[in-house]
Amino acid sequence: xxxxxxxxxxxxxxxxxxxxxxxxxxxxxxxxxxxxxxxxxxxxxxxxxxxxxxxxxxxxxxxxxxxxxxxxxxxxxxxxxxxxxxxxxxxxxxxxxxxxxxxxxxxxxxxxxxxxxxxxxxxxxxxxxxxxxxxxxxxxxxxxxxxxxxxxxxxxxxxxxxxxxxxxxxxxxxxxxxxxxxxxxxxxxxxxxxxxxxxxxxxxxxxxxxxxxxxxxxxxxxxxxxxxxxxxxxxxxxxxxxxxxxxxxxxxxxxxxxxxxxxxxxxxxxxxxxxxxxxxxxxxxxxxxxxxxxxxxxxxxxxxxxxxxxxxxxxxxxxxxxxxxxxxxxxxxxxxxxxxxxxxxxxxxxxxxxxxxxxxxxxxxxxxxxxxxxxxxxxxxxxxxxxxxxxxxxxxxxxxxxxxxxxxxxxxxxxxxxxxxxxxxxxxxxxxxxxxxxxxxxxxxxxxxxxxxxxxxxxxxxxxx
Numbered sequence: 017x018x019x020x021x022x023x024x025x026x027x028x029x030x031x032x033x034x035x036x037x038x039x040x041x042x043x044x045x046x047x048x049x050x051x052x053x054x055x056x057x058x059x060x061x062x063x064x065x066x067x068x069x070x071x072x073x074x075x076x077x078x079x080x081x082x083x084x085x086x087x088x089x090x091x092x093x094x095x096x097x098x099x100x101x102x103x104x105x106x107x108x109x110x111x112x113x114x115x116x117x118x119x120x121x122x123x124x125x126x127x128x129x130x131x132x133x134x135x136x137x138x139x140x141x142x143x144x145x146x147x148x149x150x151x152x153x154x155x156x157x158x159x160x161x162x163x164x165x166x167x168x169x170x171x172x173x174x175x176x177x178x179x180x181x182x183x184x185x186x187x188x189x190x191x192x193x194x195x196x197x198x199x200x201x202x203x204x205x206x207x208x209x210x211x212x213x214x215x216x217x218x219x220x221x222x223x224x225x226x227x228x229x230x231x232x233x234x235x236x237x238x239x240x241x242x243x244x245x246x247x248x249x250x251x252x253x254x255x256x257x258x259x260x261x262x263x264x265x266x267x268x269x270x271x272x273x274x275x276x277x278x279x280x281x282x283x284x285x286x287x288x289x290x291x292x293x294x295x296x297x298x299x300x301x302x303x304x305x306x307x308x309x310x311x312x313x314x315x316x317x318x319x320x321x322x323x324x325x326x327x328x329x330x331x332x333x334x335x336x337x338x339x340x341x342x343x344x345x346x347x348x349x350x351x352x353x354x355x356x357x358x359x360x361x362x363x364x365x366x367x368x369x370x371x372x373x374x375x376x377x378x379x380x381x382x383x384x385x386x387x388x389x390x391x392x393x394x395x396x397x398x399x400x401x402x403x404x405x406x407x408x409x410x411x412x413x414x415x416x417x418x419x420x421x422x423x424x425x426x427x428x429x430x431x432x433x434x435x436x437x438x439x440x441x442x443x444x445x446x447x448x449x450x451x452x453x454x455x456x457x458x459x460x461x462x463x464x465x466x467x468x469x470x471x472x473x474x475x476x477x478x479x480x481x
Contacts, residue, residue: 017066017117018142018208021109021385024053024072024080024124029350029364030283032338034315037365041281042085043079047301052281053080053124054087062135065120067091068113071105077242078476090241097247101207103261104253107218108245113161115212117143121258123205127290129277137274140175141208149270150217151208152179152263156199156275160191163282163347165203165259167271179269182259184393201273205280207258217268222261223287229255239477279296281460284330284346288313302333312342314351335378336368373476375452387464391445392454393418398446400474406462407468411445416453442472 028041029099035041042053050058055431065106068091072080080093089461096109106121113119120138128134141151156166165185168178182203186194218226228249235246263269279290291299291313298306302316309326316333323331328343339349356364368377374397381388393399393416401421411418411434418429422437423443428448429435440463447453 017114018064018120019067019069019109019113019117020060020063020120021067021070021120022053022056022068022070022122022124023102023105023205024070024101025105025111026077026123026126026127028123029353030347031281031287032353032366033332033334033363034317036363036367038075039079039371040076040125043083046127046281046287047241049085051083054083054126056122056124056126057084057089058087059128059131059134060202062131063120063138063233064245067113068118069094069270071096071109072098073099074244077325079371081241082373087266090418092243093241094243095239095245097245097250100250100253100255102224102258103218103225103245103256104250104315106207106214106224106258107214108233110211110215111230111233112243113211115210118142118213119207119209119214121205121207126204126206127279128280129278129290133274133339137272138208141270141272144174144176144272145208145210145213148210148213149177150213150263150266150268152269152271153204153206153208153274154271154473155199155204155278156273157202157377158196160188160189160195161347162186162191162203162385163286165202166200166308169199169201169271169273171242173270176272179271181443182264186437201271202278204260204278205344206272206274207263213256214262214270217262217266221265222254222256225256225261225414244288276280276309282347284313284332284341284349285343288330288343313343313384317329337363346395373397375447376407382464385462385464387459389457389459391453391455391457393445393447393455395447395450395452398475399444399475400471400478401444402466402469402471403440403442403472404461405440406463408439408457409443409457410460411437412458414449414454417449418453418455419448421443421446444473 024042027037030037031041045051069082071094074095086091097415145151159308166183168180170180171178200262232246232249236245271474279286281287293299296310296313300314303320304314305322307324309323311328312326316337321333330346333341375394377391380390413431414435415431467476
């Protein structure tokens with residue numbers, strides 16, 4: 017029995033400005049119609065998967081639930097109260113299953129173009145995992161890459177190799193030697209093993225991680241469709257990767273080669289590498305005009321972008337930010353994110369369009385004492401019963417039907433109708449129909465921050481006890 021464990025807790029800062037902390041790259045559609053997270057799940061269709069377990073942080077729980085629903089999938093969603101790297105996350109997943117079950121550990125933010133080769137590699141590994149081996153999958157390199165960790169293959173065993181050692185990201189000269197030798201694979205972060213095999217090795221090498229994870233999982237609580245791990249205990253757990261905690265120490269590690277058009281889409285240049293390009297070697301997405309430009313990646317979500325006389329550039333336009341970078345410098349986007357955080361700007365975390373469990377809002381205008389939002393409420397969804405200390409609101413229905421709670425009154429608003437919510441008035445907004453509700457919300461007041469919300473009732477469990 018194989019349980020697929022999808023690791024969906026990354027932040028994806030190197031894909032800023034499209035990827036933000038509140039909506040990181042695994043939940044984005046890049047070059048496909050599905051998100052990276054959804055594609056990760058769908059490529060399991062030719063494997064005998066008995067259960068789908070997703071591990072994410074609390075902030076992204078409704079994104080996970082919605083995207084699972086979007087591809088008609090479901091399974092346990094384990095919420096990490098604190099990011100502690102991959103070893104504790106995998107441990108929580110192992111503790112949630114039967115000890116004889118196999119766990120297929122998959123990052124949620126990778127692209128694999130050859131799904132047949134991927135499936136074949138997993139099937140080759142299954143007999144070894146059944147016999148107690150801890151399998152890691154090594155990507156067959158197609159060039160000397162300095163951005164990945166490496167696995168050195170030792171003696172051959174059937175269709176795999178004993179792991180000789182793990183290597184950190186190398187310099188260019190070392191990477192060239194690795195590539196020429198043919199003995200090294202890129203470290204994919206994909207693993208297969210029995211839950212008991214992993215937990216036993218973890219007990220041997222990192223009993224502290226095992227103990228904190230065991231105790232925090234034992235004290236977990238079921239919340240709607242989520243498993244909430246005990247925060248007080250889990251916060252004490254050391255942070256470590258599965259490589260450092262177990263795989264580099266165990267004598268039971270095997271590496272299975274995989275050559276399947278893999279990319280960890282860790283930067284805009286790596287996305288350009290695997291994208292379908294035109295005759296000038298440009299990838300364009302959106303309303304783009306190119307003139308005498310080549311080898312570029314250009315994406316625009318909402319307006320015309322013209323690129324003239326450029327070579328090897330990445331240009332990303334979103335509703336609230338534009339990034340222009342040389343392809344060799346795109347990894348430095350993380351430095352911009354750090355600067356935004358240090359200057360207390362919101363663009364590192366949120367885009368102009370913000371997703372909520374009930375739908376989304378787009379902050380289309382703001383100024384001194386006012387803010388205008390375009391709000392979309394999903395069919396059957398309801399915002400919390402709430403009030404604000406510092407702002408009043410005016411709602412205008414663009415399409416659909418709004419069910420409004422205003423103090424002790426309840427009433428319906430149709431298209432082109434509006435209502436006013438005075439400062440301090442308890443209110444709620446609900447969509448009672450089977451089509452989306454679209455409204456314009458005009459806020460006015462002395463303070464318009466999102467933290468000026470006092471919730472009284474919330475069907476999504478967002479009230480602090």
